[in-house]
Amino acid sequence: MRETGKVAAIGADLGGTNIRLALVDSEGRLSEPYRYPTPPRGEAAAILETLAQGIRVLQHQARAHGIRLVGCGLGVAGLLDGRAGLVYTAPNVPGFQNLSLKKLLEEKVEVTVTLENDANAAAFAEYWLGAGRGVSSLVCLTLGTGIGSGIILEGKLLRGASGAAGEAGHMVVEADGERCGCGARGCLEAYSSATAILRDARAALARGEVTSLREPFRARPEALTAKDVTDAARAGDPVARGILGRAARYLGVGLASLVHLLSPDLITLAGGLTAAGDLLLPPALAELTGRAFPVLLRRTRVELSALAETAGMLGAAGLVLADAGHLWVHAR
């Protein structure tokens, strides 16, 4: 990225653990990302300042290389309305409640900021640079602490009346089922997220089930992570395998609802939990296949996303570049 006259956008990704920022050009090339730890306890002022700092550094970098910046796309895990520049709620960032994040950030930096739901950004990255190149419609499910999704139909990101469409994690898969973080019961997120896997594993430990997780976490069950559970499952632990199997099965139920409703060309699974994709995908696909109408099913590919954790930055920046007319992504 040293070409004078080149155009780029800043892609930023505000996660519960890290804030990442990079310059992204219209070919989808990324500068070396900056990473800052997300200020703890979701303090809005500290997060804003960290974001502003990162943006200023990249503005400086762009200027030094003669790159013209067309804006900053900021992906945030949460309910938000990008058009209004407003974050309704962000579970990982308790300080962001009904916050005019766009306005507050633009007061600190000299660049236009566009908010985007993180799963929407990932879906656009998939469409632009990933498995979704050349398709007309795709759903990108992000499986992590929660479950988000971005939906692209006929080449356009679905935003809906609220600006916050695509909450596939809160499709209901079991009407009277497990309590979800959102307060309701039986959402997909209450079954197939890292949080759900962890809840089930802790419950198994509390019941005294015989598992390889028992000894290491007997004294400190709070130290258990979803990765410990998937590692144990991969090593053959039957309790951990059962827990992963349940999460995968409900994922397949959710996929069936998506296929029946949207009949997309492609569904990709992204997010941290897909590190366990080899354990999740086959049983999820088996459940899907047992449920979905064959004529719909055979037109939808379901696969793990090949994009790395940079997808959020790429997608958030890509949407800004596309809006500014510097990106030509065509649906078939």
Next chain:
Amino acid sequence: MRETGKVAAIGADLGGTNIRLALVDSEGRLSEPYRYPTPPRGEAAAILETLAQGIRVLQHQARAHGIRLVGCGLGVAGLLDGRAGLVYTAPNVPGFQNLSLKKLLEEKVEVTVTLENDANAAAFAEYWLGAGRGVSSLVCLTLGTGIGSGIILEGKLLRGASGAAGEAGHMVVEADGERCGCGARGCLEAYSSATAILRDARAALARGEVTSLREPFRARPEALTAKDVTDAARAGDPVARGILGRAARYLGVGLASLVHLLSPDLITLAGGLTAAGDLLLPPALAELTGRAFPVLLRRTRVELSALAETAGMLGAAGLVLADAGHLWVHAR
């Protein structure tokens, strides 16, 4: 419709009980519909001949009045790909399995035939002439023997990769729940369709529950209809009310999934079962409200469709008129 030079399309609606056809002009005015009983046992040849007859009569009528016909839109309850002119399956018409209905019909009549899923046609009628005028996105759920849906997003009917998107009746609301007509378990249709209500009422009778339905249908439970159940519920019968309440509650669960995923401006409920709308809508809305994110919920209206049983004809013809450039319906 007597103006010479006027343009119209034939709107046809192939249902399990009746075949209806009428001329529809670009203002949404309808000629007096022709109605034929649907040939029994879904014999494809007899149905094709009946449809062809009706189309010929309307062609003659159009000619006699100097009306130019731009095509025939045919709504069919079933899985189909309108672009391919192919009916995959139609539950009410067992003879229509992987049938090139468009081609077979066009061999019999001198007009271009466009197939449309019946719920898609109803959704378009809602968008063109009903509660959806002026909105950007809507879902029309048709509650009858089965549950169908048509989805309009940013002014465009969602067809999906298979051409058969919008099967909201087969969103899963209870992963291990009631067996659905499609073979899978726990679909919305297995809870909130007339078929589900009837199944539950017959089961209540078989269990010997105390209900006003018991005496009239003791000897002939097979004569019971969903309307008998809704009539009994309206008259205060507690068993019938419980059955309707369950159907309504799951309808609310399905609405929550739709709101979370699509965040549409409007969801309308259409179809025969909405004759019981006063019994269904309030508990469904209560369930929805208890589940959905307020920021999404407050942007979606949910209401009973005010369109009559002519909606299928209007919508199927309207889509043909729109494709031919004779209709200007704009999303806001």
